[in-house]
Amino acid sequence: xxxxxxxxxxxxxxxxxxxxxxxxxxxxxxxxxxxxxxxxxxxxxxxxxxxxxxxxxxxxxxxxxxxxxxxxxxxxxxxxxxxxxxxxxxxxxxxxxxxxxxxxxxxxxxxxxxxxxxxxxxxxxxxxxxxxxxxxxxxxxxxxxxxxxxxxxxxxxxxxxxxxxxxxxxxxxxxxxxxxxxxxxxxxxxxxxxxxxxxxxxxxxxxxxxxxxxxxxxxxxxxxxxxxxxxxxxxxxxxxxxxxxxxxxxxxxxxxxxxxxxxxxxxxxxxxxxxxxxxxxxxxxxxxxxxxxxxxxxxxxxxxxxxxxxxxxxxxxxxxxxxxxxxxxxxxxxxxxxxxxxxxxxxxxxxxxxxxxxxxxxxxxxxxxxxxxxxxxxxxxxxxxxxxxxxxxxxxxxxxxxxxxxxxxxxxxxxxxxxxxxxxxxxxxxxxxxxxxxxxxxxxxxxxxxxxxxxxxxxxxxxxxxxxx
Numbered sequence: 001x002x003x004x005x006x007x008x009x010x011x012x013x014x015x016x017x018x019x020x021x022x023x024x025x026x027x028x029x030x031x032x033x034x035x036x037x038x039x040x041x042x043x044x045x046x047x048x049x050x051x052x053x054x055x056x057x058x059x060x061x062x063x064x065x066x067x068x069x070x071x072x073x074x075x076x077x078x079x080x081x082x083x084x085x086x087x088x089x090x091x092x093x094x095x096x097x098x099x100x101x102x103x104x105x106x107x108x109x110x111x112x113x114x115x116x117x118x119x120x121x122x123x124x125x126x127x128x129x130x131x132x133x134x135x136x137x138x139x140x141x142x143x144x145x146x147x148x149x150x151x152x153x154x155x156x157x158x159x160x161x162x163x164x165x166x167x168x169x170x171x172x173x174x175x176x177x178x179x180x181x182x183x184x185x186x187x188x189x190x191x192x193x194x195x196x197x198x199x200x201x202x203x204x205x206x207x208x209x210x211x212x213x214x215x216x217x218x219x220x221x222x223x224x225x226x227x228x229x230x231x232x233x234x235x236x237x238x239x240x241x242x243x244x245x246x247x248x249x250x251x252x253x254x255x256x257x258x259x260x261x262x263x264x265x266x267x268x269x270x271x272x273x274x275x276x277x278x279x280x281x282x283x284x285x286x287x288x289x290x291x292x293x294x295x296x297x298x299x300x301x302x303x304x305x306x307x308x309x310x311x312x313x314x315x316x317x318x319x320x321x322x323x324x325x326x327x328x329x330x331x332x333x334x335x336x337x338x339x340x341x342x343x344x345x346x347x348x349x350x351x352x353x354x355x356x357x358x359x360x361x362x363x364x365x366x367x368x369x370x371x372x373x374x375x376x377x378x379x380x381x382x383x384x385x386x387x388x389x390x391x392x393x394x395x396x397x398x399x400x401x402x403x404x405x406x407x408x409x410x411x412x413x414x415x416x417x418x419x420x421x422x423x424x425x426x427x428x429x430x431x432x433x434x435x436x437x438x439x440x441x442x443x444x445x446x447x448x449x450x451x452x453x454x455x456x457x458x459x460x461x462x463x464x465x466x467x468x469x
Contacts, residue, residue, distance in 0.1 A: 014227065020050065022222075030214070041084075051103070069110030072103075072109065086411075091411065250313065262307070269341075303338050304335050315379065315391070355414065356415065367402075
């Protein structure tokens with residue numbers, strides 16, 4: 001990590017900016033009425049947009065040259081735009097949670113300099129930025145207020161006039177919420193006055209002591225977070241990113257023994273997969289192929305993710321050994337077999353019952369893990385430009401891009417097309433369950449696909465043509 005200078009005067013302005021951020025959170029975001037996630041996205045975008053303005057004001061010199069930061073910033077903008085074009089709720093709700101995760105990734109990649117071999121230090125920095133940075137400089141917030149008020153004690157002259165204007169601004173800033181609160185209480189206390197000025201009462205933001213406290217909590221946490229990123233002293237919250245911290249420390253024999261046990265389990269698994277999926281041997285009594293196909297692909301995705309985690313430990317944190325590369329290569333091969341099995345199972349299930357949100361998200365994650373396996377193989381055998389930004393960071397950036405790509409397509413339109421393709425394979429028979437799912441289980445995003453299909457009359461069988469959505 002590069003040495004960070006002491007906080008300049010910008011730290012004083014950071015007080016006012018983070019207070020504005022807290023105000024947006026407490027009095028705009030939490031005051032927005034919404035029935036669906038897309039209704040609250042404009043206020044959510046305002047909050048995080050103001051945060052990004054503050055971030056770049058404080059860290060512009062360091063962050064402007066980081067292409068990863070601009071890539072992630074573009075990804076966040078596209079996630080916000082999703083709610084403007086699509087009405088479905090699944091991805092909008094996911095975006096509500098994923099946007100802060102991506103923005104924290106943006107903060108880490110734009111603020112710190114890591115070598116290509118510092119993968120685990122980068123992960124540790126990401127986790128510590130969630131756990132420590134918003135809290136470790138809270139004392140600086142109070143110290144900044146003391147320093148700001150002391151500077152306001154200047155005497156005559158130009159500096160004194162500037163201090164006076166600043167003090168007036170501070171008085172207005174803190175007095176405005178109190179004024180609104182008092183006016184609200186007075187309008188409610190005098191019913192005649194309240195009725196005469198009812199229009200004004202409706203336009204006033206609903207000030208409460210709880211929201212004022214929330215405003216200050218948000219301001220303090222974001223002040224601490226950005227202060228640490230911009231001006232935190234060397235040796236502070238995050239451990240120094242020294243070369244000693246990048247050395248592989250795990251004994252190679254330990255990892256090789258663990259991987260060998262995993263490979264034996266995967267060999268047994270592969271034998272069973274070949275036996276049953278090829279039909280060489282019938283399934284056990286009481287188990288149908290439909291049940292066999294649907295069971296387990298979620299667990300197989302978890303197994304593949306665990307394998308990639310073990311691979312990263314072997315690649316980044318394990319001491320070199322002549323047999324380690326072979327075992328890691330076999331682990332990747334086993335992961336590919338597991339993913340292939342999951343893909344076959346999911347494909348059989350989709351072919352029998354069409355797409356749903358859950359099946360489509362599973363398929364999306366499966367394809368991403370397959371791409372990650374390919375990148376891991378390229379890194380293991382030294383092929384491809386994976387030295388910088390590093391394998392782990394490249395996989396993280398790919399995950400963000402892959403998720404953004406999912407937000408750019410009409411997912412519910414794809415689901416509707418899958419249901420109609422299944423009906424075609426049945427000889428043009430659309431079941432009542434499928435019809436109800438298309439009509440009530442999907443949003444208006446599927447309308448265009450439904451209306452363009454020969455099954456529109458069946459989906460909207462009890463709706464007059466003039467009343468179609």
